[in-house]
Amino acid sequence: MLKPSDGERGMSKAVFLDRDGVIIRDTGYLGDPRGVLVLPGVPEALTLLRAAGWKLVVVTNQSGIARGFFSEEDHLKVRMRMEELLAAHGVGLDGYFHCPHGPWEQCSCRKPRPGMVFRARDELGIQLEGSFVVGDKMSDLELAWNVGIQGILVGTSVPEALDAGARGAMMRAQDLLHASKLILGG
Ligand SMILES: [Mg+2]
Numbered sequence: 001m002l003k004p005s006d007g008e009r010g011m012s013k014a015v016f017l018d019r020d021g022v023i024i025r026d027t028g029y030l031g032d033p034r035g036v037l038v039l040p041g042v043p044e045a046l047t048l049l050r051a052a053g054w055k056l057v058v059v060t061n062q063s064g065i066a067r068g069f070f071s072e073e074d075h076l077k078v079r080m081r082m083e084e085l086l087a088a089h090g091v092g093l094d095g096y097f098h099c100p101h102g103p104w105e106q107c108s109c110r111k112p113r114p115g116m117v118f119r120a121r122d123e124l125g126i127q128l129e130g131s132f133v134v135g136d137k138m139s140d141l142e143l144a145w146n147v148g149i150q151g152i153l154v155g156t157s158v159p160e161a162l163d164a165g166a167r168g169a170m171m172r173a174q175d176l177l178h179a180s181k182l183i184l185g186g
């Protein structure tokens with residue numbers, strides 16, 4: 001299981017990682033640990049980022065819980081399976097935050113709202129300035145803009161609203177490994 005970075009309380013920057021479609025395959029409302037598949041290049045990307053001092057924090061919308069598709073317990077099993085697969089590559093995460101709510105609930109944590117990022121900042125001592133959000137949906141980019149940090153859109157999907165330039169900076173990457181190289185490349 002996760003540990004909040006072993007008592008290290010110095011301010012460090014984080015890469016806020018979307019889960020589905022970035023770390024593991026997005027199968028849509030995944031509630032079965034047998035469906036967890038770590039995407040190619042992910043262990044290497046996370047290893048590189050961590051070695052360079054970045055904190056790795058998952059922020060994931062899991063409205064499948066509110067929709068009744070799976071339970072909190074199922075979600076925990078999926079999370080633990082993902083962490084187990086990453087641990088087999090020697091990779092650990094610094095934090096994991098999920099929003100279990102539905103879009104109709106108007107919570108403060110569902111992306112693109114910044115609640116999970118702010119919680120991570122407060123609980124893990126993260127310096128937001130210079131941190132990144134990496135995700136595969138517009139809501140991930142909008143999260144980055146709402147927090148005022150850089151977002152990187154991974155994958156090949158074409159976002160609905162590509163007036164991105166008007167709202168904030170956007171970088172694109174093929175996958176998480178590519179994104180990590182953009183982050184590390186400065
Ligand atoms: Mg996603």
Ligand SMILES: [Zn+2]
Nearest residue numbers: 099107109110
């Ligand atoms: Zn929420």
